Amino acid sequence: MNQTPSTTSSQLPSIQEEEALRQYLQAATAHNTRRAYRSAIRQFEKWGGRLPTNSDVLVRYLLANAARLNSRSLTLHVTAISQWHRYQELSDPAQSPLVRKTLEGIRRQHGRPKHKAKALRLEHIAAMAKHLQSSDTPSLKQQRDLALILSGFFGAFRRSELVSIQVEDLHWEPEGLIIRLPRSKTDQHGAGISRALPSGQPGACPCAAIRQWLDSSDIQRGPLFRPINRWGQIKDKAMPVGAINDLLKQLGLALNFDFVPDLSSHSLRRGLSTSAARANIDFELIKKQGGWKSDATVWEYIEEGRQLEDNAATPLMQEMSKWMSDTSG
Incomplete structure (x- = not known):
């Protein structure tokens, strides 16, 4: 006689299995994404919403915030609420x-x-480097910043x-330095990424600057870029990501740049791509150096960098100038 198998204690998930499952589910979504989702749900609840919710309440939330919040922020909020319902295996109101x-x-x-960070040009980076090297005896902070x-x-x-680079990630070669990171924003599965920094001319060489920083700081392992307090003491932890934005704005103010409000850490990454485009560097080399997955993103940077050089108006203005010169004679 067949009997329906009953659920035994051995078939129930143990505490260790439940914890492992929780960790794997959490790892399936990037940390920054989880943080953004939590913030979105807090704003929804602060408005008066409660989870689970329905499409009528979600529409009312959109109407109440349409003029106040950026449409991209509202899209994120709807996505966060949608994901919460799907994770709970409930009906998704966002699909209405x-x-x-x-x-x-x-x-x-x-x-x-979308607000874009100011792309730093080579002359801006040169001005920053010169400013940080202006002292005969650069401080630890100046050496780190350079x-x-x-x-x-x-x-x-x-x-x-940048802030996740460890000394152990640095691999020195006769021609320069290769930095191998075990994980990145676009490498959530841990395949690892590599960035090559060739040796350059004095004053403009990142390899030499890193060497000098390591020698002066006596950092032998762990985070490469670390906070330094007002007394010149180096902390054991990595710099917070927001400190890079602050550093760029401080340098911009010191150099009287007129675009300081538009400076952010992304100004460095965008700056390399647009500067390389202006120098007519090959598309594949630009894409490789930045580790971009999307060709469209790279082309966007190239077009931005060369929008004045590769411009249909330029030959027309030259032709018009010739025509005016001929008729004026």
Whole structure:
């Protein structure tokens, strides 16, 4: 006689299995994404929403915040609420045609261009490097900042990548330095990425700047770029990511740049790509150095860097100038 198998204690997940499952599920979503989702849900709840919710409440939330929040922020909020319901295996209110139509209408009516960080040009990086090397005896902070600025620009690093570099990630070669990171924003599965920094001319060489910083700081392992307090003491931990934005703005103010509000850590990464485009460096080399996965992103940077050089108006203005010269004679 067949019997339906009953659930025994051995078939129930143990505490260790539940903890392992929780960790794997958490690892399936990037940390920054989880943080953004949590913030979005907190804002929804602060408005008066409760989870689980329904499409009528979600539409009311969109209407209440359409003029106040950027449409990209509202899209993120809807995605966060959608993911919460899916994770709980509940009906997803974000899939309602009314919610989707409302959000599309908000994008069309209130959409604003995405703010872009100012792309630093070579002359800006040169001015920063000269400023940091102006002293006969550069401080530890000046040496660290020089190594960080040159590495961030020529390596086209994201800020999260810069602060995560460990001394153990540095692999020195006769021709320069290879930095191998075990993980990055676009490498969530841990395949690892590499950035090559060739040796350059004195004053403009990230390899020499890193060497000098390591020698002066006596850092032998662990985070490469670390906080330094007002007394010149180096901390054991890595710099916070926000410190790079602060550093660039401080340097911009010191050098009287007129675009300080538009400076951020992304100014280094965008600066390398647009500067390389202006120098007519090959597309594949630009893509490789920045580790970009999308050709479209690289082309966007190239077009931005060469929008004045590769311009249909230039030959027309030259032709017009000749025509005016001929007729004036």
